[in-house]
Amino acid sequence: xxxxxxxxxxxxxxxxxxxxxxxxxxxxxxxxxxxxxxxxxxxxxxxxxxxxxxxxxxxxxxxxxxxxxxxxxxxxxxxxxxxxxxxxxxxxxxxxxxxxxxxxxxxxxxxxxxxxxxxxxxxxxxxxxxxxxxxxxxxxxxxxxxxxxxxxxxxxxxxxxxxxxxxxxxxxxxxxxxxxxxxxxxxxxxxxxxxxxxxxxxxxxxxxxxxxxxxxxxxxxxxxxxxxxxxxxxxxxxxxxxxxxxxxxxxxxxxxxxxxxxxxxxxxxxxxxxxxxxxxxxxxxxxxxx
Ligand code: FES
Numbered sequence: 043x044x045x046x047x048x049x050x051x052x053x054x055x056x057x058x059x060x061x062x063x064x065x066x067x068x069x070x071x072x073x074x075x076x077x078x079x080x081x082x083x084x085x086x087x088x089x090x091x092x093x094x095x096x097x098x099x100x101x102x103x104x105x106x107x108x109x110x111x112x113x114x115x116x117x118x119x120x121x122x123x124x125x126x127x128x129x130x131x132x133x134x135x136x137x138x139x140x141x142x143x144x145x146x147x148x149x150x151x152x153x154x155x156x157x158x159x160x161x162x163x164x165x166x167x168x169x170x171x172x173x174x175x176x177x178x179x180x181x182x183x184x185x186x187x188x189x190x191x192x193x194x195x196x197x198x199x200x201x202x203x204x205x206x207x208x209x210x211x212x213x214x215x216x217x218x219x220x221x222x223x224x225x226x227x228x229x230x231x232x233x234x235x236x237x238x239x240x241x242x243x244x245x246x247x248x249x250x251x252x253x254x255x256x257x258x259x260x261x262x263x264x265x266x267x268x269x270x271x272x273x274x275x276x277x278x279x280x281x282x283x284x285x286x287x288x289x290x291x292x293x294x295x296x297x298x299x300x301x302x303x304x305x306x307x308x309x310x311x312x313x314x315x316x317x318x319x320x321x322x323x324x325x326x327x328x329x330x331x332x
Contacts, residue, residue, distance in 0.1 A: 049201045052154045053147040062149045069142045076303060082139035083304035090209050090307055092136040098129025100196070103166070107189045110182045120173045123166050123185060130163060143290045143305040144208055145267065151202045158195035162188045211308035213265040217326055220246045220261075224316070224323040230257065231320065238285060240272040243324065248313070249285070250322075251276075251296050258283070259313040259324045260299045266292050266306035 052058075073079045084091030106122035109115040134156075141152040165188030173181035203209045225243040233239060233252040240262060241248045247262040249271040262271050269289030276296075277284050283296045292306035299310030313324040 046197075049151075049198055050205075052151045052198065052201075053206060055150050055154075058150040058153045059146065061153055062146075065153075066142065069138055073139055073142060079139050080304050082136045083143075084136070084307045085301050085304040088301070088307060088309075090136075090140065092133060092140055093203070093209070095129070095133035095136055096196075096199075099126040099133060099192070102126035102129060103185075103189055103192060106185060110185055116173065116178050116182070119185070120170060120181070123170055127163060127166055127170075130159070134159070140208070140305065143266070148202060148206050148208045151198060151206060152208070155195050155198040155202060158191055158198060162191035162195060164188075165191065211265040212268040213261040213263055213308065213310050216246050216261045216263050217311035219244070220311075220326045222325075224325045227259075227322050227324060229320055230255075230317055230322045233257065233322070238272045238274065238276065240270070247272075248324070249310070251283070251285070253283070255317075257315050257317075257322055258296045259315055259322075260294070260296070260310040264289065264292060264294075264306060265301075265308040265310055266290060266304075271310070 073082075080086065082091060084094070087094070102122045102125040106119040106126065109119040109122065137152075137156065141149060141156070144152060165184045169181045169184035169188060172178070172184060221244055227241045227243060227248065227250070230252065233250060235252055235254065238249055238251050241250045241259075247270075249260050249262040251258045260271075263269070264271055264287040266287065267289060269287040269292075271285050271287055271294070273288045274285045275288075277286060277293070279293065279295075279302050282302075284293050284302055285296055286293050287306070290305050291303070292301065293303040294300065294306070294310050295302055297312070299312035301307060301309055311326060313326050316323050
């Protein structure tokens with residue numbers, strides 16, 4: 043349905059790729075510090091930070107739109123427009139951090155989302171300038187145009203998040219089809235010692251790491267974008283065994299799947315393990331029946 047079918051076309055708009063290629067090196071420089079990128083992705087929060095931060099401009103600009111319809115409230119509306127513009131700055135920073143680790147089709151949609159927001163912000167700046175010059179009618183019109191465009195940008199952002207799955211955990215769908223109760227995945231002695239290996243329980247791919255008698259098991263597909271963790275590299279962070287995803291470098295603690303570094307923000311579902319007659323058995327907490 044128009045205009046939503048136009049949004050579908052954005053992800054195949056190859057003309058945006060040249061723009062993306064110009065932006066990427068700039069972001070690589072700006073986002074070189076792992077602590078900054080982890081903060082902007084929302085690793086510390088355990089959830090993507092960008093959708094949290096956009097509440098400020100969305101809320102402020104919605105309130106401004108309401109106040110602009112009330113006689114005598116133009117000054118308050120202008121103040122809220124300013125709050126929205128200030129609140130957009132950290133939201134934009136978090137958005138670009140996420141964009142830098144998305145796939146090509148997601149980045150095309152993300153560019154359209156960003157472009158619409160840039161124009162919307164420009165209209166709001168114009169609105170403030172017009173109000174400062176006493177042209178309140180023009181200021182109100184520019185603000186409503188900005189609000190409409192910001193709404194369109196939010197719709198494109200929703201497409202990016204829901205249709206193109208930029209943001210949700212890609213590990214959870216695998217965990218959801220894990221069989222309840224204990225599942226046998228074979229003799230412990232057959233597992234390589236000290237290097238990750240891939241095992242399956244029915245349709246579910248498992249990352250398995252044995253170190254002597256100690257075995258850790260979690261969903262193999264990375265929560266960020268489904269990278270195969272068993273192909274990742276091992277390291278020790280703060281004394282804990284970790285694995286780095288081969289696709290975008292998220293780091294997970296092997297013991298419990300916790301996120302150590304982003305872009306992932308959702309942990310890897312980790313399994314309970316036990317050994318019965320020399321065979322490794324696993325079950326996912328919350329699904330156990332036996
Ligand atoms: S798939 Fe992106 S970090 Fe793993």
